Amino acid sequence: MDLIEISCLLRDKCLLDPQKPIVVGVSGGPDSLCLLHLLHRLGYTVIAGHVNHQLRETAGHDEEQVKEVCRQWGIPLEIERVDVRSFAQNSHFSLEEGARILRYRSLMQFAAAHSAQALAVAHQADDQSETMLMHLLRGSGMSGLKGMQYRSFNPAFSLDIPIVRPLLQVSRTEIEAYCAENSIEFCQDETNSETKYFRNRIRHELIPVLENYNPQVRLHLEQTGQILAEENRFLEEAAQRAQKQVLLRQGEGFFLLSRERFLKLDIVLQRRILRNWMIELRGEIRDISFSVVEAGLSFAGEKNPVLVKPLLKSLFLASGEGQNLLLYREDADLGDLWPWLSEPSLPWRLSDEKVNLSRHWQIRCEIFAPGEITFDRDPQVACFDADSLSEQFELMPPAPGDRFAPFGMNGREMKVGDYFTNQHIPLLARGHWPILRAEGRVLWVAGLRQAEFARVSESTRRILKLSLLKID
Structure with a gap:
């Protein structure tokens, strides 16, 4: 294994800074211990993170082995024990997928707690080939067939902390040779040979068959991935x-x-x-x-x-x-798109200066004398003869059969639902659209059209101005 090449890769492809901490996922196997040893040897500030899945009888032994290695190397260690079986059963995941999710969650929590610049995991060249074949058999598109990257983000676990994979060009054989040269004692996961797991079937059954057709299949898969x-x-x-x-x-x-x-x-x-x-x-x-x-x-x-x-x-x-x-x-939060009434019913009085419909919308209420106000065609504003109305109003979503006489249509009534259709109001918006009622009648389809009822006339002495406002 070329340490100079690894150093350049850590700097140029993984974008790691030796002065900033890195959490390294350590299972106790050869790949992860090789990665931990390499980073420590090259002067990086590392914290080991071990997640005990509690799936194997030897899981406790692996945990103790990781503790001992970290003690000998003087590396801080974080440990988390997780109940994969219960999580997988309750969430309808396979054991493989459930273990992966809980493992990354825990490792990312370690990384966040230590303000780590990255989470380093020990996927290597053989893992890359297996992953590409798994994705191909599952019908993945290009984003899956490209394989794993040296540096990437997984939004399911963190938007801020990248996952780095420094060993993607290193084979399993090279890793085991490095461990032997540096007297690194590692654990063997006996389940790696069990073909009931999808990845293991790829590793032990499919790839050997493909190598009969092309002994360089792993190399060619890597090139295709690039x-x-x-x-x-x-x-x-x-x-x-x-x-x-x-x-x-x-x-x-x-x-x-x-x-x-x-x-x-x-x-x-x-x-x-x-x-x-x-x-x-x-x-x-x-x-x-x-x-x-x-x-x-x-x-x-x-x-x-x-x-x-x-x-x-x-x-x-x-x-x-x-x-x-x-x-x-x-x-x-669809109330960010359209006028939205959060409550099934919202009473208010003429004396109220404003009424909050939801976290995004508000109606402001003002009284003017004739001559103090200029009328325009803004549908967000409605003006009424205040003395033609009672003191009590109610805001409600539209009810089945609601009708009103839109202003300017000479008193001709229509269904509120038909009016929504004419105005191209999406069905999603209608169920929470604020409808102002007075004396049991629709007074205003807020933000769209007021009714003919209580319109301002030459005899009006007080004008009620209602303004629909977006408040964020």
């Missing part, structure tokens, strides 16, 4: 630029985009943008399959789509009557 990584980077940069063109609004739990601009993009960019946003909203990639993304693209391209398309549990794509698409989580 090519795909570079092309994936190029496409990702193009997707980031395209996202800015189609994105109209981003808020807590949602993306609002221009349907027209989105559909003008190449299908490659459409697929990547939708997938990226779905991952960002869910915080993980699990279940965001090809078929799920294609279902979203199909919905976006329909001329008369249904109003809401469930994509995954708690993740939806909606289309209004207009030209926008809304990708959102079930807990999204």
Whole structure:
């Protein structure tokens, strides 16, 4: 193993600073102990992190072995014991996936506690080949087939702390030779030979068969991964630029985009943008399959789509009557987009100066004499004859069968629901839209149209001005 080459890789590809702390994931096996020894030997400030999955009878022995090695080398150690079986069962993960999630959660917690510049893990060249084949068999796209990178972020575990993999070009044989040369005693995980695990079947069954066809299959997989990584980077940069063109609004739990601009993009960019946003909203990639993304693209391209398309549990794509698409989580703060009434009923009095509808919206109430106010066509403002109204008002969402006579239509009534349709108000917005009622009648569809009832006339002595305001 060339230490000069490793030093350059740590600096140039992993972007590590020897003066800043690094948490190293240490299982006790040859790969992780080799990495810990290398970083310590090269002068990096390291903290070992060991996660005991409590899945094997020898797990306790591995923990003690890691403790002893760190004591001998003078390296600080953090240990966490996790209940993988319960977590996997309750979350419907395989044991492999459950262990991976809990392991990274714990290691990232160690890294955050030590203000570490990175979490270093010991994936090596053989792991890279196995990972690429696993992703290929699972139907991954380019982002999966590119394999693991020297430095990357996993938003599911941390947005700020990168994961670095300094040994990606080092083979398992080289690692074991390094351990022998430096008298590093490591643990053997007996489950590595059990073919009930997917990765182990790839390692012990599939790769030997492929090597019969091409003895250099591992090298060629590595080269393919490098090519795909570079092309994936190029496409990702193009997707980031395209996202800015189609994105109209981003808020807590949602993306609002221009349907027209989105559909003008190449299908490659459409697929990547939708997938990226779905991952960002869910915080993980699990279940965001090809078929799920294609279902979203199909919905976006329909001329008369249904109003809401469930994509995954708690993740939806909606289309209004207009030209926008809304990708959102079930807990999204959609009140950031439209006038939104948080309460099922909100009473207020004429003397109140303001009323808060939700965290984003407020109605301001003012009284003027004729001549003190200038009328305009702002739909966010409504003016009424204050003396034609009682002191009591109520704000409520629209109710089935609600009707009103819109101002300027000579008293002709229409359903509030039909008015929403004419104004292209998305179905999602209607259920919380604030409707002002007075004396049991619809007085104002807030922000859209006031009723003919209690309109200002030449005989009006006091004018009630209501202004719908976005307060953040």
